[in-house]
Structures are given as C-alpha cells and as structure tokens.
Amino acid sequence: MTVHLDPLPRAAVQRILQAALEEDAPHGDVTSQALIPASAVATAELTAREAGIFSGGEVFAAAMALADPEAAVELLVPDGASFTAGDVLARVRGNARAVLLAERVALNLTQRMSAIATRTAEYVRRVGGSAARVADTRKTTPGLRLLERHAVRCGGGSNHRFSLSDAVLAKDNHLAVLTGGDDARLTEVLAGVRRNLPHTTHIEVEVDRLGQIEPVLAAGVDTIMLDNFSLEDLEKGVAVVGGRALVEASGNVNLDTIAGIAATGVDIISVGALTHSVRALDLGLDIRVEAVPAAALP
Template identity: 65%
Template sequence: MLTTAHIDRVVAAALAEDAPWGDATGEAFLPADAHAAAQLTAREAGVLAGIDVAGAAFRLTDPSIQVTARAADGDSFTAGQVLAEIEGPARAVLQAERIALNFAQRMSGIATLTRAFVDAVEGTGARITDTRKTTPGLRALERHAVRCGGGVNHRFSLSDGVMAKDNHLAVLRSQGLDLTEAIRTARERLGHMTRLEVEVDRIDQIEPVLAGGVDVIMLDNFSLADLERGVEIVGGRAIVEASGNVTLETVGDIARTGVDVISSGALTHSVRSLDLGLDATVSAAR
C-alpha cells in the first residue's frame, strides 16, 4: 500500500507547505557550504514507523543528503536509541528536519499505540484493526503505521468493500424494506471477490442480517454480555467484529468475549505523537 511514489507525493506536498519559497532562516544564518551531521534519536521508548517517509523528506529537499537507517519499521526501540543518521548540506538538512520529524513522530505514535492494543489481546485470537477515521491525505501512511504495530487494516476506502452501517439501515427502514431481502439483493449485485459487512446495534438484528448472507457482522457498542451472546448466536456463520468506544483499558475484555476482530478509530484519530528528536552538528564545508 505504501509505495515510494505515494510517499514522495505526500512528503513533497508537506515540504512545499513548510518552505514554499525556501528556508529564510537557513539562508540568513547558515553559510551555503556548511555541512551538518545529525542523528534521529528517540526521546522515549516505542515502535518505529515512517523511517522511509522521514528519509524522503531529506532526499526530496536535497538528493545529496545521505540517510542511514539504524532501525526498521516495526522495530521496538528504547529512549536514547539512534534510529537514523543524516549527513549533508546544513541548510537542506535543517530545512527538512521538521517535516521528517512530524511524519516519523506521528507514525511511530500510531505504531506504538497499536502494539499496546495487540499486546492487550494476546492469546485471545482477536485481531486489532483500524478504521477510516484517518487524517485526510495521510491514510496510507497512518495505516502502514498500524501494520508496523502488529495490527491489520480495515477496508482502505469506500471503493474496497461493502459495509452497511446504521444510516444505511435507517434508509432501508424508512422505505419499508425488509433487511434480509435487502442484504440478499445487495449480495446478488456484488462480484464473488467482494466481501459484505453489516453493522448492527441490537441483538435482535443479528439473525435477519445473517439470513441475508453476510461475510462479516459488526456488533457496535454492545456490552460485554451482549458481545458474548452475539458471538454465540452467530456461531461461526460470519466473522464477528466488535466496535465502538474501544480503549486500551477495555480491549482485553472485549477480546475475551470471543469476537474475531476489534476495530478502533483511536489508533489513528486520538494518538499522541512520539517524542523523537534530531540532534545536529553543523561544521564548515568539507
């Protein structure tokens, strides 16, 4: 999903936003021939994501900058650990610094939080997945970070799968349409490679949805007791996904109800960026 071409498009836009007419400070204070050596260093422990994205910020600013990664995406790291080394023209290195850090800090924050969710459900068989609650324009980067943390990705976009949510079902009800028949009709329109998921928020909706022939049923905002009951009713006839107000404190109990998948928007929409820093030394031209 995260190709070099996609990285370059996103990073180039960020660089253009940050320095549309160059870096006025660097040009005013730094000699044109000054050289910088820098280290991308962790200020706290976490899981790395976005090392290639950070590298692209330097590469696209000046191709002569050399970036040497000392850790890979998905690696755990400790406070004080050097994650990458950067060398090149001082003006270019410092111009790219903030964009490189912004991406690496946010992506590593997502990977670190995802790893905590994954660890919390260890041994249950439940998988942790993200949602479409991502930063506009940054979905591919943020979802890559989820995978770096050990999670899996939900549908990437509205084009990638059929997922009928509460508002879709409300439209059906307003039209007096039968839920089971509506699902069967939708199934007939779909190709054999397309999965069909339906969200329910009440126990009594489960059987009519299953009768329509779904692949995945989402139990939204169910209590723990109702999740257990829902899993029992489904009885392996569909993949069971739990969603709604999933937190690091609750995810373990949710997993132990027997659901197959737990989706959480918090992985991307409420994450704290990790504290990473760039320690640079500027010297005369080499």
C-alpha cells in the same frame, strides 16, 4: 516484535512529502538561506526522547532525499522495532540547508507514525492470548491515511478497508434509509445488494441489537459488526453467528475494555483511538554542521 511490512508505495510517499514541503517552505527556507553557507554539510541523528515502537524510517529517508538527492541516510532501527529513550534511530549526512529544510516534515511524520505504532502495540498486548485482531478505522488524518495505516501494522495491528471504495460497510444510517427501521426487511434488502455486486466485493453490516443478526446472516454477508454491545451480548452474538461470518466488535473500545471484548470470541476489534487521538512521540533531530571555511560564511 516481528511484523510483516510491505514497502510503502514510493510515488504516494513522494506526493505526501512534496505537499508537506511546499506547505512548510513555499519559497524556500529564508532563515537557512540567510545564515547557512550553501556549501555547508551537516550530520544529523534522529534520537528518541522516550521509549516506543518505530515507524516511518522510509518516510524519514525520503524526506531527506527529496530535499537533498545526495544525502546519505542510515536507518539504524527497522520499522516495527522497539526502542528506548536515548536510542539513535537514524542518521543523515547531507547539505546543511537541505537537512534543515526537511527537518520539521521528517520529524512531524515519524513522530506521529511512531506514536500510532506504539499505541497500537499496547492494544495488541492487551488482547494477547486471544484470536482477536486489532484493526484501525477511517478516523485518520486526511491525506496521511497511507502512512498511518502502515504505522498500525508496525505496531502489530491490522488494517480495515482503506477507503469507501474498497468494500460495502452498511451502517445504521444506511439501513434506516433502506428498511425504514423494519428489521424484517433486512434479509431482502441485503440479499439484493449481494446480487448486484461483484462476487469479490466484501460486504459488512453493522448491527446494534441481537435480533438483527439472523436476518443479516440470511443475506449471506461476510462480516457482522456488533456495535456498542455489552460483553454479555457480544458473547451471545458470537454464538448466534456460529462461524457463518466474521464478527467485528466496535464501540466503547479502550485500553481498559479491549481485553474483555477479545475474551468474548470476536474475530476483529476496530479501534478509532489508534489514529484519531494519539500524542506525537518525542523524537528529536540533533544536527551538527561541519566546519565551514571562513570564505564561505554568509
């Protein structure tokens, strides 16, 4: 799989890792401090126990560097690449206490990110041959959205808006408050929203029935989300929109349904399951502490 991946923002990754290490070892790793000589050096290999798509190499390296700035990390598999059980994905050599300190944080994040990349790649495979993009949602782990969205891209998926601050996405509850359930007011209300926003702000509107599409389109929105539509109605909805806006399908999307949804001609399929319910991929860190002089033993 070949995907375009921008580097993760280093400062943001550092903040995530710092918080994780402070949570995991608020006053240091008392076990390693009691058992491992301060001068001991360890070599560790990040090894796959099952097949998947790799994500999180930068995060693994940064976690080790945060614990030991002198650690030497070699990433053997790039993000977005597939691997099989038994493959060594990365190797690190550094202070043994530091490697043990960073182990769980580095593993937890790379296991989750690789699981998301692997899940996303499976969804992307199911829509092969169509023009539909598979996109994530805001159903991410609080504090880890940056990493999880990167993992989606590693799997060949696309990103939706990052946060509530990025774009207007008017959903059923918003519209119910604004229109009182009167679809005849949709155009007027949404056109007012468009006039009051900068021209660069993207506007997406969720609809749950075919009759709402024309009034929403008349307001000049950029994307229409067809929520929980049947396949038949998705096809009808795409025909009604006729290229005047992007069409996103949402709701009832899983590995069994996504191919049929893609075949209706929608542009985007948003899938909460890419991030909200993945099982961590089985990766392990095999550590070997180099020989330590007897005088250095605790």
